[in-house]
Structures are given as structure tokens and as C-alpha cells.
Amino acid sequence: AAGVIQSPRHLIKEKRETATLKCYPIPRHDTVYWYQQGPGQDPQFLISFYEKMQSDKGSIPDRFSAQQFSDYHSELNMSSLELGDSALYFCASSLSEHEQYFGPGTRLTVT
Amino acid sequence: AQTVTQSQPEMSVQEAETVTLSCTYDTSESNYYLFWYKQPPSRQMILVIRQEAYKQQNATENRFSVNFQKAAKSFSLKISDSQLGDTAMYFCAFMKPAYSGAGSYQLTFGKGTKLSVIP
Numbered sequence: 001a002a003g004v005i006q007s008p009r010h011l012i013k014e015k016r017e018t019a020t021l022k023c024y025p026i027p028r029h030d031t032v033y034w035y036q037q038g039p040g041q042d043p044q045f046l047i048s049f050y051e052k053m054q055s056d057k058g059s060i061p062d063r064f065s066a067q068q069f070s071d072y073h074s075e076l077n078m079s080s081l082e083l084g085d086s087a088l089y090f091c092a093s094s095l096s097e098h099e100q101y102f103g104p105g106t107r108l109t110v111t
Numbered sequence: 112a113q114t115v116t117q118s119q120p121e122m123s124v125q126e127a128e129t130v131t132l133s134c135t136y137d138t139s140e141s142n143y144y145l146f147w148y149k150q151p152p153s154r155q156m157i158l159v160i161r162q163e164a165y166k167q168q169n170a171t172e173n174r175f176s177v178n179f180q181k182a183a184k185s186f187s188l189k190i191s192d193s194q195l196g197d198t199a200m201y202f203c204a205f206m207k208p209a210y211s212g213a214g215s216y217q218l219t220f221g222k223g224t225k226l227s228v229i230p
Contacts, residue, residue, distance in 0.1 A: 033217065042202055042220035043156070056215045088154055097206070097216050099146065102156035 002026055004103035006091050012109045013081050021076040021106045023091030031055070032074045033100060034066060035090040043090060049074060081110045113138045113205045117221035124193045125229050131178075132188045132224045134203030140164075144206040145179070145186045146218070151199040159201070162186065190226075198228045 005024040013019050025032050031050045035043040045058035049068035060066075063081075068074040078085060086109050092100040114137045124130035136145070147159040162170045162179050169177050174191045190197055203221040 031216065035218075042222050043218070045217040045219070048215070048217060056217055058217060090156060092156075094216065097144070097208075099158050099161050100206075100216070100218060101158065102148075104155055107154075 004091055004093050004101055006103035006106050008106060009104065010107045012111065014111055015081055015083065017081050019078045019081060019108060021089055023074045023103060025072055025093030026101055029093035029095050031094045031096065032068055033092040034076050037088040037090065083110050086110045113219050115203050115205050115219055115221035117203055117224050119224045121225045123227040123229055126193055126195060128193055129189060129191045130193055132201050134186045134221055136184050136186065136205050140208050142208045146204040147188045148202045148204060149199045150202065193228045195228050195230060198226060200225050
């Protein structure tokens with residue numbers, strides 16, 4: 001069965017640079033979520049999209065933005081990167097209120 | 112806001128034995144969803160089991176079962192016949208009810224329980 005695809009899997013950036021993370025949800029899933037998991041932490045909800053419209057927002061910094069495109073893939077854009085942004089970023093998808101399936105994550109390291 | 116508490120930061124179990132991981136949560140909602148996710152050393156988040164609050168019957172998936180006590184707001188995970196591959200961080204998660212609005216189904220996670228299966 002198809003799973004959630006995330007790219008890149010690893011990303012190294014310097015402070016103040018910009019990063020773009022991509023997510024391709026499971027086909028026919030209508031909702032995409034982004035989570036951030038810091039070292040030794042639980043995942044924290046950032047933002048979600050339902051049918052290409054932003055549907056919910058969590059603890060996402062103003063430096064971050066996201067969108068979902070017509071083909072349902074989503075991108076998380078992160079600007080003015082800080083050392084504290086180093087984390088594992090997960091994308092998940094679901095069919096409405098059903099269970100969320102997570103991608104493998106993108107490990108972002110900010111130096 | 113909902114909170115999820117996992118009071119056991121670390122646990123260990125002998126291979127083939129049974130172990131129970133605890134989870135409590137706080138919410139004013141009457142209908143919601145609860146999940147257990149497993150995160151092995153690969154860091155992949157894997158869904159283990161799901162429980163709808165309106166269902167009285169406890170969910171079961173092969174060796175994994177839950178004890179859902181709605182009045183006590185408790186949702187424990189029992190792993191039977193533990194295997195080495197069960198070694199992982201286990202997260203309990205709460206999801207808002209469906210009537211919160213389409214797409215508003217963010218998960219709130221507990222801090223996790225690190226489970227080690229000993230050969």
C-alpha cells in the first residue's frame with residue numbers, strides 16, 4: 001500500500017537560511033498535517049490542510065508557512081532558520097477524522 | 112485544551128512476557144479518539160491501535176489491546192508475548208472529535224514511554 005512520502009529525508013542548513021520540506025500524502029486522503037519533533041520530545045502539531053485549505057493551526061512560528069497544492073502535495077517553508085529549529089519534521093495524512101498515517105520524516109539540522 | 116499524561120518514562124519487559132503501558136488524559140469532550148503510536152529507533156511513527164470514545168468495547172490488534180476506562184479517562188496499552196521488535200518509544204495520543212470541523216483533527220501526544228524488550 002502507498003505511504004506518505006517526504007523529501008528530503010535529511011537537510012542541513014545554516015542559521016538564517018531557508019528550507020523547504022515536501023510531503024506527498026496517501027492517495028485519496030483529504031487532510032495533511034505537519035508535526036515537529038524536537039530531540040527527546042513528543043511530536044507537536046504545526047498546521048493542517050483539508051482539501052487544500054488551511055484547516056487548523058498549532059504552535060507554528062511566524063517564520064514558517066505552508067500550503068497544499070492542486071495535486072494535494074504540501075510544502076512547509078521555513079525562513080530565518082534558528083538553531084532551535086533543528087528537529088524531525090513529520091507529515092501525516094488521513095481521510096477526514098480517521099487515523100493519521102505518518103511519513104518517515106525529514107531530519108533538519110541547523111548549524 | 113486537552114492534555115495527555117504518560118507516567119512511565121521507561122519500562123522493560125522480558126521477551127514473551129506481557130507489559131502494560133499507562134496513559135491518562137484530560138478533556139471536557141464526550142466523544143473523541145485515542146491512539147497508541149510506536150516510534151522505533153528508526154524514528155518512524157507507526158500506528159498501533161485506535162479507540163473511539165463512544166465504543167465501549169476495547170480495541171484489539173493481534174498482540175496489542177487497550178483497556179479504555181472512559182470515566183477514569185484512562186487508556187492503557189497491553190502488549191502480549193513481547194518481541195524484540197517491540198522495543199520502541201510508545202506515544203499515547205488524543206484526537207479532537209469529528210464535530211470540531213473538517214481538518215481539525217490534530218493529535219495531542221503524551222511524552223512517551225520508552226519500552227525495552229530484553230532477550
